[in-house]
Amino acid sequence: MIRNLVILVLLLIPTTLGVPQNAREGFSLAKADKLKPLETRLVQTIRPENCRSQHRIFTKEPHMAGSVRNYELAQYVAKQWKEYGLEDVQLIEHPVYLPWPIRYEATLVGSNEKLSLKEDPIPQDKDSYNKDVGIPYCAYSADVDVTAPVVYVNSGNPEDYDLLAQRGVDVRGKIALARYSMPYSYRGFKALTAQRHGVAALLLYSDPAEDGYKKGEVYPRGPWGPASHLQRGGIVYDFNLPGDPRTPGWASVRGGRFLPAESAVSMPTVAAAPMSYKDARRILEKMTGPSVPAEWRGGLPLTYRLGPTSDKLHLVIQNDKKVRSIWNVVGRLRGEERPDEWVVLGNHRDAWVFGGVDPSSGTATLMETARAFGELKRSGWKPRRTLIFASWDAEEFTLTGSTEWGELEAERLQAGALAYLNVDSSSSGSSFTAAAVPALAEFLREVARDVPHPSGGSIYDAWLRQTKDAKEPIVTTRLGSGSDYTVFLNFLGVPVADLTFDGPYGVYHSVYDSFNWVDRIGDPGYRYHAAMGRYWAVAALRLSECDYVPLDYAAYAQEVQRYLDETEQLARGLGVDVDLRPVRDAAKVWENNGRLALEVARKAVAAGDMARVERVHRGLMKVERALLDPEGLVGRPWFKHLIYAPRPTYKASVLPALTEAIEARDQSRVKLEVERLTRALKRASSAIEPGP
Ligand SMILES: [Zn+2]
Numbered sequence: 001m002i003r004n005l006v007i008l009v010l011l012l013i014p015t016t017l018g019v020p021q022n023a024r025e026g027f028s029l030a031k032a033d034k035l036k037p038l039e040t041r042l043v044q045t046i047r048p049e050n051c052r053s054q055h056r057i058f059t060k061e062p063h064m065a066g067s068v069r070n071y072e073l074a075q076y077v078a079k080q081w082k083e084y085g086l087e088d089v090q091l092i093e094h095p096v097y098l099p100w101p102i103r104y105e106a107t108l109v110g111s112n113e114k115l116s117l118k119e120d121p122i123p124q125d126k127d128s129y130n131k132d133v134g135i136p137y138c139a140y141s142a143d144v145d146v147t148a149p150v151v152y153v154n155s156g157n158p159e160d161y162d163l164l165a166q167r168g169v170d171v172r173g174k175i176a177l178a179r180y181s182m183p184y185s186y187r188g189f190k191a192l193t194a195q196r197h198g199v200a201a202l203l204l205y206s207d208p209a210e211d212g213y214k215k216g217e218v219y220p221r222g223p224w225g226p227a228s229h230l231q232r233g234g235i236v237y238d239f240n241l242p243g244d245p246r247t248p249g250w251a252s253v254r255g256g257r258f259l260p261a262e263s264a265v266s267m268p269t270v271a272a273a274p275m276s277y278k279d280a281r282r283i284l285e286k287m288t289g290p291s292v293p294a295e296w297r298g299g300l301p302l303t304y305r306l307g308p309t310s311d312k313l314h315l316v317i318q319n320d321k322k323v324r325s326i327w328n329v330v331g332r333l334r335g336e337e338r339p340d341e342w343v344v345l346g347n348h349r350d351a352w353v354f355g356g357v358d359p360s361s362g363t364a365t366l367m368e369t370a371r372a373f374g375e376l377k378r379s380g381w382k383p384r385r386t387l388i389f390a391s392w393d394a395e396e397f398t399l400t401g402s403t404e405w406g407e408l409e410a411e412r413l414q415a416g417a418l419a420y421l422n423v424d425s426s427s428s429g430s431s432f433t434a435a436a437v438p439a440l441a442e443f444l445r446e447v448a449r450d451v452p453h454p455s456g457g458s459i460y461d462a463w464l465r466q467t468k469d470a471k472e473p474i475v476t477t478r479l480g481s482g483s484d485y486t487v488f489l490n491f492l493g494v495p496v497a498d499l500t501f502d503g504p505y506g507v508y509h510s511v512y513d514s515f516n517w518v519d520r521i522g523d524p525g526y527r528y529h530a531a532m533g534r535y536w537a538v539a540a541l542r543l544s545e546c547d548y549v550p551l552d553y554a555a556y557a558q559e560v561q562r563y564l565d566e567t568e569q570l571a572r573g574l575g576v577d578v579d580l581r582p583v584r585d586a587a588k589v590w591e592n593n594g595r596l597a598l599e600v601a602r603k604a605v606a607a608g609d610m611a612r613v614e615r616v617h618r619g620l621m622k623v624e625r626a627l628l629d630p631e632g633l634v635g636r637p638w639f640k641h642l643i644y645a646p647r648p649t650y651k652a653s654v655l656p657a658l659t660e661a662i663e664a665r666d667q668s669r670v671k672l673e674v675e676r677l678t679r680a681l682k683r684a685s686s687a688i689e690p691g692p
Contacts, residue, residue: 024446025598026542026550028605035545038381039450042537045372051529052519055364058355059515062132065350065394065401066098066324069132073349074327077391080367084374086331086389093325094252094404096244097261098397101137103318104273106203108282109147110311115279120228124220125516133353133511136274137319138187138204139397140236144271145316146200148175149308150283154296155181156190156204161197167290169306172198175313177275177283179207179298180231186482186650188268191235195270201315202272205280206231209299211506212277223428223521224506227278231509232352236398239646240636241266242486243403248638249491251408261321265636266398271317274509286311326350326393328401331370333377335386335544340416341621343543344388344494345369345536346402346484347423348395356513357505357522358425359395361529365426366391369533373540385418385544392484395424396509399486406487413492414625418549420488421539422498427518427528429503430455432463432535434475436497437489437624437644438559439551441475444497446550447542448473451535454527459535477559478654481646490641493625495551499536501528547610548601548617551624553594553688560643560681561587563654571662571670578662578670586681594623597688612691619688626683629676633657634669642680 024032063070074091081089106115117136121128151171154160156178164171176199178190187204194202208214211225218226236245244252245264252258261267277300287305297304329349335341347362354360370389377383394400406413419440432453434444448460455462463473479489485496503522507513523529543549564580564587571578597616604612628640633656639645645656653659658677661669 023602025443025552026546026548028547031545031547035541038376038541039538041376041379042372042541043451043534045375046368046530046533046537048526048530050368050371051364051526051533054367055360055518055526055529056515058349058360058363059127062130062134062353063349063351063355064134065326065397066100070350070393071327074329074391074393077329077349077367078331081329081331081370081389084371085377086370086374087334089329089331092328092330092405093254094244094328094401095254095323095325096252096394096400096404097246098324098326098394098400099140099319099321101135101319103316104135104137105316106279107314108286108311109314113282115282116228117275117279118228119230119276119511122220122226122512125512125514127354127514127516128511136230136232137317138191138232138272138274139234140268141273141317141319142269142271143318144201146175147312147314148173148200150175150177150203150313151307152284152287152292152296152304153178154292155179155185156193156202157185158193161193163293164306167306169289169308173200174308175199175201175203175315177203177205177280179205180210186239186648187233187272188235188237188239189648191268191270191272192237192648194272195268199270201317202270203275203280204231204272205275205277207298207300208277211508212299214299215506216504219507219512219517219521223504225510226512228276229507229510229512230274230276232274233509234397235268235272237266237268237648238398239481239648239650241638242399242481243407244400245398247407249407251404253408273317283309283313326401328393328405329391330405331389333373333383333387335384336382338385340412341385342388342413342417343385343540344390344417344420344488345540346390346392346420348392348401348484350393350396352396352509353511354514356515356518357428358508358513361428361518361523362423362426363391365423365529365533365536368530369537372533372537383544387540387544395484399484402484403487406492410492413488413494417488417492417494418543418621419495419497420485421536422483422485422496423500423532423536424483424498425500426532427501427523428505429501429522430528431466431502432459433500433502434497435479436475436477437479437495438477438556439553439624440495440497441477441555442552443550444475444539445473447535447539451531451538454531459531478652479644480650480652482650486646490639490645493628493641495624497539499532501532547605548613549620551620552598553620553623553684554591554598555594557587557591557594561591563643567655567658567662570659574662574665576662576665576670577667578674580674582678583674583681586678586685590681590685593685593688593690596690600690615691616688622687623684626687627680629657629680634660642677
């Protein structure tokens with residue numbers, strides 16, 4: 001009786017969301033209480049020292065997608081998962097277009113100086129002497145053999161080329177030297193821009209102002225990139241189409257249907273390659289012409305000039321055009337009550353070299369998280385829903401492994417996936433960062449309250465301290481692209497979250513992103529690896545066990561209304577007529593239904609009316625799917641989500657179909673897109689229509 005009284009009192013204390021204190025969205029109080037010891041167990045089982053020993057295994061050798069080593073690691077993952085007690089552990093093969101480098105040479109013709117194009121070994125990091133590091137390259141680059149002067153194009157964005165044109169510098173047929181920009185802009189966008197301007201080839205170099213000595217101590221003394229470090233990476237246009245370019249929208253399987261790769265909308269026709277500032281400096285020193293505007297200056301002690309160089313560069317880039325097998329590893333803990341409802345945890349395994357942070361910190365975390373769930377199962381716990389653990393291959397190429405699996409399992413994922421929780425790089429520092437659809441934001445904050453942060457207190461406390469002037473920790477809801485959640489969100493309409501601990505990190509995609517970097521600099525003691533594992537595990541457990549999925553669509557609808565304001569402003573600025581009233585009305589109804597759905601579910605769960613809880617749960621599961629339109633975006637039909645899509649820079653475009661119609665000043669298209677968006681929001685709100 002007293003207990004019931006306490007519950008009643010607690011129910012009357014509202015918080016910001018209207019969830020009574022102690023209650024947890026998605027759960028009855030009794031169930032949330034029952035879950036606590038399980039959460040404690042997961043937290044205690046996940047150990048930093050285990051993360052460290054796993055991390056050493058994955059970072060011992062280079063393991064690029066398609067390599068023997070990465071296949072061996074797939075086998076290792078499978079073997080471990082079986083030992084942990086995971087079920088149905090499979091290596092799933094996908095034959096995909098996966099070119100590797102054959103030649104990369106650059107010679108200054110006049111001085112006959114051959115650039116090194118290699119990263120120098122560092123005595124403090126034995127792995128940097130490894131003989132299998134391979135030729136640095138940009139995946140999906142075109143081939144080139146050209147002798148031409150070089151021009152400096154700053155970050156290689158469209159406005160940079162505009163400035164060069166104004167200054168009378170002709171880039172056509174020349175080699176463009178661009179620096180990687182921080183904050184990060186996807187290198188594929190630089191390639192596309194270079195391609196549009198008719199350059200002969202693009203060299204992407206790491207300027208010390210961005211990730212080198214201008215930032216602080218360089219490796220091995222600090223986290224930043226030393227003189228010869230260079231950033232490998234794909235330049236594929238996967239903002240048009242991720243995954244195997246030969247199978248847009250369906251999975252690549254042996255004996256399946258394939259289109260020619262060359263004609264895919266994701267294939268660059270320009271050649272590009274990465275370079276260190278140690279090499280780029282030799283070119284920059286030979287630049288003639290006027291000095292650059294102040295914002296274009298990098299951190300090297302020389303006068304940056306627009307170019308062209310006084311000396312020509314002979315550049316050879318050649319890749320094979322091979323199809324190679326990649327291997328996802330998928331294992332599960334089958335749900336006792338609801339085997340067809342899935343919670344998916346994923347991380348990619350392939351790395352450009354050793355992948356110290358990217359992705360092996362995440363892989364080590366995934367292994368330890370899977371082990372902890374195995375232990376929990378051994379202690380007698382049975383998951384209510386199915387937990388799926390996935391080790392993706394070839395993320396670095398074009399999000400390939402996750403995309404092919406998502407396409408393969410599309411039907412089952414769309415019928416039953418509650419959420420996809422992605423961890424790519426788990427730990428390069430101590431700042432917790434979460435990106436997710438707005439419906440999951442509050443859930444992610446709730447989980448953070450109950451997971452300890454290595455510096456003391458909860459992850460929530462530390463996360464809140466990171467965000468100045470905010471009342472609550474900020475979840476990035478504008479989802480672009482750049483990791484394995486893309487297929488789940490943009491193609492399948494599954495709610496996604498992407499999690500990481502961030503920090504100063506200047507060795508991204510270089511040979512120095514190694515075990516030693518993480519062990520000595522990024523996360524000594526592996527406490528953040530463990531914290532991420534604990535967070536990931538508690539989040540997955542809650543989704544697996546909840547009475548109804550805690551998706552907050554009132555928050556989502558409010559967010560969409562902010563996007564509508566922005567879109568209206570954009571249209572006004574461009575002089576485009578747009579009447580957003582129908583979408584706004586639909587968004588309001590959606591917001592209302594989202595709020596009601598959770599209110600109904602809370603009451604029903606408290607009253608033990610499980611039939612009603614179930615109705616709400618089923619509705620909530622359909623909402624993200626309802627935001628897809630089968631026709632997709634204009635020119636890139638694979639992208640079906642009408643609220644989010646990546647821009648070519650990987651930054652998020654919100655309301656992409658409508659925004660693009662406005663930007664194109666296509667009045668009739670604008671009208672159609674308003675209708676399409678209105679229908680999507682109506683579908684979303686009718687999925688959670690309050691019932692009798
Ligand atoms: Zn990664």
